[in-house]
Amino acid sequence: MHIRIINPNTTASMTAAIHQAAQHKQASAGTTVSASQPDAGPVSIESHFDEVVSAVGVAEEVLKGEREGGIDAYVVACFGDPGLLAARELTRAPVIGIAEAAFHLATLVSTRFSIVTTLGRTGIIAEHLLQQYGFSHHCRRIRAAEIPVLDLEHHPDAAFTRIVEECCRARDEDGIGAIVLGCGGMANLTQQISREVGLPVVEGVTAALKLAESLVSLGLYTSKHGDLAYPRPKAFTGKFSELSDLELPHRS
Amino acid sequence: MHIRIINPNTTASMTAAIHQAAQHKQASAGTTVSASQPDAGPVSIESHFDEVVSAVGVAEEVLKGEREGGIDAYVVACFGDPGLLAARELTRAPVIGIAEAAFHLATLVSTRFSIVTTLGRTGIIAEHLLQQYGFSHHCRRIRAAEIPVLDLEHHPDAAFTRIVEECCRARDEDGIGAIVLGCGGMANLTQQISREVGLPVVEGVTAALKLAESLVSLGLYTSKHGDLAYPRPKAFTGKFSELSDLELPHRS
Amino acid sequence: MHIRIINPNTTASMTAAIHQAAQHKQASAGTTVSASQPDAGPVSIESHFDEVVSAVGVAEEVLKGEREGGIDAYVVACFGDPGLLAARELTRAPVIGIAEAAFHLATLVSTRFSIVTTLGRTGIIAEHLLQQYGFSHHCRRIRAAEIPVLDLEHHPDAAFTRIVEECCRARDEDGIGAIVLGCGGMANLTQQISREVGLPVVEGVTAALKLAESLVSLGLYTSKHGDLAYPRPKAFTGKFSELSDLELPHRS
Amino acid sequence: MHIRIINPNTTASMTAAIHQAAQHKQASAGTTVSASQPDAGPVSIESHFDEVVSAVGVAEEVLKGEREGGIDAYVVACFGDPGLLAARELTRAPVIGIAEAAFHLATLVSTRFSIVTTLGRTGIIAEHLLQQYGFSHHCRRIRAAEIPVLDLEHHPDAAFTRIVEECCRARDEDGIGAIVLGCGGMANLTQQISREVGLPVVEGVTAALKLAESLVSLGLYTSKHGDLAYPRPKAFTGKFSELSDLELPHRS
Amino acid sequence: MHIRIINPNTTASMTAAIHQAAQHKQASAGTTVSASQPDAGPVSIESHFDEVVSAVGVAEEVLKGEREGGIDAYVVACFGDPGLLAARELTRAPVIGIAEAAFHLATLVSTRFSIVTTLGRTGIIAEHLLQQYGFSHHCRRIRAAEIPVLDLEHHPDAAFTRIVEECCRARDEDGIGAIVLGCGGMANLTQQISREVGLPVVEGVTAALKLAESLVSLGLYTSKHGDLAYPRPKAFTGKFSELSDLELPHRS
Amino acid sequence: MHIRIINPNTTASMTAAIHQAAQHKQASAGTTVSASQPDAGPVSIESHFDEVVSAVGVAEEVLKGEREGGIDAYVVACFGDPGLLAARELTRAPVIGIAEAAFHLATLVSTRFSIVTTLGRTGIIAEHLLQQYGFSHHCRRIRAAEIPVLDLEHHPDAAFTRIVEECCRARDEDGIGAIVLGCGGMANLTQQISREVGLPVVEGVTAALKLAESLVSLGLYTSKHGDLAYPRPKAFTGKFSELSDLELPHRS
Structure with a gap:
């Protein structure tokens, strides 16, 4: 089982610390934990504004994970759960906020x-x-x-x-x-x-890790029936143009 | 009085239509209505994912408006009110979601x-x-x-x-x-x-326009005491680096 | 546009003060603000009992306004919003509580x-x-x-x-x-x-004035479909007999 | 024990029917039930407007009861409970809405x-x-x-x-x-x-009668501490001038 | 009218005190009040655990009362209302928690x-x-x-x-x-x-006594339509085997 | 890790089926799952009454587990979560309802x-x-x-x-x-x-199993501060006398 922890801010040392805390202490045998952070965004999240920007980073990290493949669940490691429902739309894998x-x-x-x-x-x-x-x-x-x-x-x-x-x-x-x-x-x-x-x-980080493991081992997945279905593909402009016409691996 | 309507999606024809509807029919004499749309983002907003991306565009449009100066209130013209609280943090002007x-x-x-x-x-x-x-x-x-x-x-x-x-x-x-x-x-x-x-x-668009006019004419402004205070300036990385160390015109 | 502010208590000096505050400072160009108070009722409203009596005065003032004609919206200027839903039943004009x-x-x-x-x-x-x-x-x-x-x-x-x-x-x-x-x-x-x-x-007074202006300029009116429809005309007895068989101007 | 049922509308035949239903079938031995109706008000209550007018009648009937003396509890016999909290302010006796x-x-x-x-x-x-x-x-x-x-x-x-x-x-x-x-x-x-x-x-009528009996026999009374205290005496004008400077029997 | 007060704990002196308080002071003429306590259970109720055990006692006391016959209503005399809905299932008589x-x-x-x-x-x-x-x-x-x-x-x-x-x-x-x-x-x-x-x-004890009297005198009974219907008879094992295949007197 | 699933009803075949479902399919490597059922109680739980009786069985099974020792968490395997808070009072181990x-x-x-x-x-x-x-x-x-x-x-x-x-x-x-x-x-x-x-x-059974594993592996335990503290020891009478003066292993 491979669980990806997304640190929504862009401070690499914090990503590393979260990764270490999760990997060394709490992950079950047989669970691989990896950690990532957005390419772009705030170095810490302390306001609605910071959160809005970091939510895009969270979504992009999920997309990146889906393209990589092999990721069974995601954890969003900021206490405001930024971009949680958007992230859930992008994948059939469970996504848990801390x-x-x-x-x-x-x-x-x-x-x-x-x-x-x-x-x-x-x-x-x-x-x-x-x-x-x-x-x-x-x-x-x-x-x-x-x-x-x-x-x-x-x-x-x-x-x-x-x-x-x-x-x-x-x-x-x-x-x-x-x-x-x-x-x-x-x-x-x-x-x-x-x-x-x-x-x-x-x-929350370790709590989310355990909930993610739980859902995966139960075969539970983010519902694609109703309001968490994959988003309709469409054009995005400007610095978000890479998000256009998403081909989500699990969609077909 | 100058009210800026932000269309959170990037379809220019929709921005124009909203502008026209607002300007011709509902704005009071003495109110100037302008409309803008983000440089980057989805052409329509139909999911949490679209909304998360558009929220950044909304925040950026408010920042642009604050740099321009002379804008008395903002309207966020998408029914999910994307980025509303973030936008409020960035300005003392009222910001109203539709x-x-x-x-x-x-x-x-x-x-x-x-x-x-x-x-x-x-x-x-x-x-x-x-x-x-x-x-x-x-x-x-x-x-x-x-x-x-x-x-x-x-x-x-x-x-x-x-x-x-x-x-x-x-x-x-x-x-x-x-x-x-x-x-x-x-x-x-x-x-x-x-x-x-x-x-x-x-x-909502015309409703928000009227509420914005109301707040401005009453001298009411987005509270800067407590949780809608200006965000702490900080570093942003990557495609969001322009958001680093914001100097908000009204802050001083 | 003509907005009538109803002071639900019977202290004329307070009616005048409210009128002045509203008229001089907050009304838009083109808006006429008038003020009235019930013929009968308490000189101030500081209890449920005072409020119940003043609510009749509010309803009667709306009826008076409807007979006068030309009033586009009403404001009920007591913080308990006495008689608000009753007042709304009596007119198609918006009625706003402070x-x-x-x-x-x-x-x-x-x-x-x-x-x-x-x-x-x-x-x-x-x-x-x-x-x-x-x-x-x-x-x-x-x-x-x-x-x-x-x-x-x-x-x-x-x-x-x-x-x-x-x-x-x-x-x-x-x-x-x-x-x-x-x-x-x-x-x-x-x-x-x-x-x-x-x-x-x-x-609230100035807030209500602005909301009233907003609704009028948007062409929004108190719904007459469902529970705010005009009341069924009927007999009233005693000191309320003037309320019998109301013929409301806008009913037909 | 004497319980007064107030029919908030002014249809005497309905008052009589309510009285009869209450007296003959449900009152305990030892309980006297009397019924009254306002001198003034609507013949039935079918709207917020009717209710607002009838609430004054309810309050006046309680005042009348308090002047008579010897009434241990009141029932307000209209399903909207018009004027209930106002009535409670006017007496130490329990007042129950149906x-x-x-x-x-x-x-x-x-x-x-x-x-x-x-x-x-x-x-x-x-x-x-x-x-x-x-x-x-x-x-x-x-x-x-x-x-x-x-x-x-x-x-x-x-x-x-x-x-x-x-x-x-x-x-x-x-x-x-x-x-x-x-x-x-x-x-x-x-x-x-x-x-x-x-x-x-x-x-509700018989239910309220029983609840009123219950409270009286338990020695429970409408609290005069806090927001149901007797209203502050004050001037009332016009057709409500009789309500001025209320001297409530139980106040002293 | 016969009302049975069930003291859910097994301290007989407390049962007696409750009985006395209820009987001497608050019961109406014509109401017989009896009191009982479970054969088995905690001497006082001060935790969820105590409450869970006492709830069985409450249910058993209701069953005992139903077999005795002639009981018009029950009062459950512990402030946590233990076993209240279970007790209601077992009888058509009103059951009131304190x-x-x-x-x-x-x-x-x-x-x-x-x-x-x-x-x-x-x-x-x-x-x-x-x-x-x-x-x-x-x-x-x-x-x-x-x-x-x-x-x-x-x-x-x-x-x-x-x-x-x-x-x-x-x-x-x-x-x-x-x-x-x-x-x-x-x-x-x-x-x-x-x-x-x-x-x-x-x-609560006296309050519940009065509510019970009220319901009985109004002819109101615990609904047997829907979720408070008599429980389906079935086997119980071990020390609860006496609860098997209940024949509730009022069921037929 | 040893997790005990308590089937609150007394149908052994159902206990076995639940045990099998949990053990074979969902438990992590390293987790031992055992199952038990009360000695006494209903064969199925389909009413408040059944539930009240089964709640005692649940509490007794937890006590039995605590005396055995070595149990890290409990699952209460009936959809009404009977006796859940009582069970939590009796142990420092997590207890999860399905x-x-x-x-x-x-x-x-x-x-x-x-x-x-x-x-x-x-x-x-x-x-x-x-x-x-x-x-x-x-x-x-x-x-x-x-x-x-x-x-x-x-x-x-x-x-x-x-x-x-x-x-x-x-x-x-x-x-x-x-x-x-x-x-x-x-x-x-x-x-x-x-x-x-x-x-x-x-x-719920497998969901609860996973949540129990999660809490145990995180070192989280039922709080003994405040309202889930061990119950005060006291006398119980009759068929519950074995519950008297509980000496809970973890209390000291």
Whole structure:
């Protein structure tokens, strides 16, 4: 089984870190994990604007994967799940977002959870996803450590301290049983945080990897009946002209 | 007052038609309406994938408008409101989507409405928007005429007939008081449809134009406090490198 | 275009103030704004009881307007939108409530807002309206300055100070991007408050005026198909006998 | 115990019929039931407009009752629950609407119910009440027999036949366990309908009577803490001047 | 009329106390109240686990009652309403849970309420019931006094003090009009608490008793059409073999 | 890794079939799957009553598993998820219900799904679970093949035909992308049904198995902080006395 993790931002070191976290710790024997990142896009995703641009990169990485062939599932490794439904249209393989993955698993080990994310301004993105996915009532509170995404790389110790602080507040004040980490860049910190906080801490990259494996091994695939069917081929112009008249490998 | 209508697809004839419909019929004296379309993107928007690509075009058109200066508000003229929140981050000017505009106005003239759109597969996009905007309970049903978007240009008579048929079914079966037309390309047909059907028929382009005028004349602007603040400047790579380190005119 | 603002309470000085605020500042060239108030009813509206009585006044003012003729739209200028659906039944002209108007526009310039109103006891009225209109999730908090409505006239400086205080708390504590002012009597204070607070501040009278203009210029009218159709004429007794066997001008 | 049933319309024969149905069949030993109707208002309630006018009558009947003294609870006997919250503000005695009463009891004998009402145009009133009271998910469908309210008196046999027909459809098509009758004028038909249809059929007048008795015997009273506190006394003008400076008996 | 109160736990002294509270104070003349408790089960109910076991006891007590005959309605006297829908399947008599009863009546005397319960860990049970019954929006907050259920018997004074403290906080901080007591063991304290707190305080046992009386006197019965029909008879094994091939007295 | 599947009914042949389906087809290399069933309880689960009794069996099987030791996760293999939260209280191991598992995975491969279950009367159980888990909006319709659970064993061909028929109707009429099979007894039919229907068909037993494996391999465990903490030990009486003063292996 081959699962491709797409890091929607273009910071290669973050792609590598996510890849390593996923490959070394969580993938089942027999699962190959590869990681990619878009050729073009923002170095981190901290706004609706960043997200909109990165969503194109996600779609393009899925197309690239489909042309390569042999990829059984995709993971979209940014907590806003950018381009998730578009990516699903482009392939019969399962595509899992890390926010949805973390929400799903958190509800299986607790009745209520809180989210601890990087910047407060992205809270609204999580709020919209919770509503769309159906988990608004399961999330007590969205908390922000107020650290920029790349500080997870550049100032890891300070970032870790801030995140643990906020997780402990969530544990003590929110009436919850579990915490969802709201950033793909926190993947390698999960177990440490969980030990410090004493609660199940759910991180999306590894959660999505496991959900992807689950779907593949069950023979479940992205539905091509109805609104996730392959998009109608058509002309695209300008810098997107390569997207014209897509011939999707699995379409025929 | 200068309002810029952004047609998120790249079909120039559709941009022209929307411009004409807006300019000639609905703009107030004293309002200048201009129209633009992205340099790059799909020729029509009929899937999540098309939408994701067009959202970048919308954001870029807002950036272009901000550099030009003198634009008081923007309208995003595709029924899925692609890139709406991203566009709002990029400017202090109001930005209005045509789906939201149509929903808002429909609730002011009726207690319940139905949507008549082009392709059934885009119904889920409308459903997600209704939920995010708060109008799920006001919409009785989403109906599709099952005509591709560009057929509105290429086979206008057949398209018109199909749309009116579906509107009449909505009127007779859905327990509604108004109809929302679910495609920017139907702007020039609104009054004819309304006459045939005998109900208020709300079309988003002109609705959004009026809401934009309203906000501007009230001195209301896109909030820069909290989650719609200008995005943090940062590096973008590859074909999006022009988006790096944005200097937004109104930021300082 | 002629828009009639109905002040649902019977305090003439407040009607005049609302009229002036609307006429001088916000009406478009070509729009005539007139204002009226019921012959009978409470001098201010601060409870369900006051609201129920004022709703009759609103309906009677619409009937009066319909008999006069030439009125293109109505605004109901009390934050509880008293009698709104009844008023809509009585006319083909658009009728806009100031609470709904403010909610609609606030969602166009921010993702989340708070309401600052006069008395805490009327919060439940706003809460019910938010739910009916679909905006419960967009409103973070309803705050009360705890000042009686008529203090806005009698002690304007103290009232202004209290309102600004509460708006600043909303800005700093609620995670919002905009504020909705919860009383028609605050119309003339909006711009000052907005300056003090540094956020978009949405006031309903002017918002409703603009929405009314928008609907009229788009040719949109209150649906007469279904549940907002003209009421069946019938006998009314006692002090309401004048309402018997209504002959509504536009019915035929 | 003395319970006052207020018929919000002004048709005396309907008041008498409701009184009789309540008094003879359902009141407990020891409960006195009296009935009243407003001095002024519509002869039947079939629209938002009728409802708005009747709400004043309801409030005035409560005030009259409070001046009389000795009334332990009130029932508002119109399916739209007109003026319910206003009435609650005016007294410490429980006030029960017949729509809410029927909804509450229907959920105790079934998991899902349908409503069978008179005119389709009033369905929206029921829909708004279901939402406000929290029962939207318990009601599968609102059905209308499309008979004017007073036909229940003038053509009782035809009306009965139509209602039973619609109830049988609800039973066979809606996946429900109980039916709510959506009009106070159906009170005397309940048991016959229930026999014909073979389901629990819940009628609001008698349901409300029992809920009122329940609250009184439990010593429960309308809360005067918070938003149902007595309204602030103030001036009312014109035909409502008698409402000025209310001195409510229980206030002191 | 004979109403059977089932105490779902097996503490006989609590059964006796509930019986006494119900019989002496609240039952109408002509109503016989009896009380029972399961032969087997937990001595108090403070977790999902306790609740699951007690639900079997509730069902068995209903079966026992049906075999006895002459019972007109049942009350399930634990705040989690354990086994409520199962109990309803087993009889045509009304079955009322004390949580639902308290919620229903609280919404009739206030617009918003808070719950004061024993242990915080059972808050989730109340939360799930509020959602299922439709009252999520009517409940502002679930508060726990953090006292084990049997302390209500063993340390009644300390328990009373803690409960009153928490009720006062609810009154002062939650923006409510009424309080729901979240434990059957508080039945005999209700009036004292209400006096101390100065709000309507709703207790479920007596509330359920009155609702049960109401349904019986209205001739309303648990629907046997659809999902509350008698269960299909079948084999049960092991310690539940007595439940095999149930012959329910009212089935034929 | 050792996963224990608990069949909540007491039909050994069904336990064996479920075990076989899970073990042979879906378990990962390295995962041991065992299956058990309660000593006591109903032979099939087709009502709230059956479910309440089976929930005790589920809890007892978890206790038995905890005493055995070495079990890493549990699956509750009845579509109503009986006793799920109680089971979670009793162990630190993950416990997954097959209804929740199927719902979660269905939302990952489609935007909307329908459920095809055995008996219509159990639809309400699914409806309540959808609401509690947050998936009400993702499920378009609950359909019943109207076949008793044990017919899946006794008349497998007829049952298969009926289920496929109903699945095809769902595919053609409901606007969905996937189907959830609403009965544990359908586990071995999934792939055949999926082939006939041409949609992703999600079956809960295998879905739950995969989710359980996922949680275990991620080191995620049922939260013991808050409302899923181990239950307070206490006395149980009668046939449940063995549950008294539980000493849970992992508690210390």
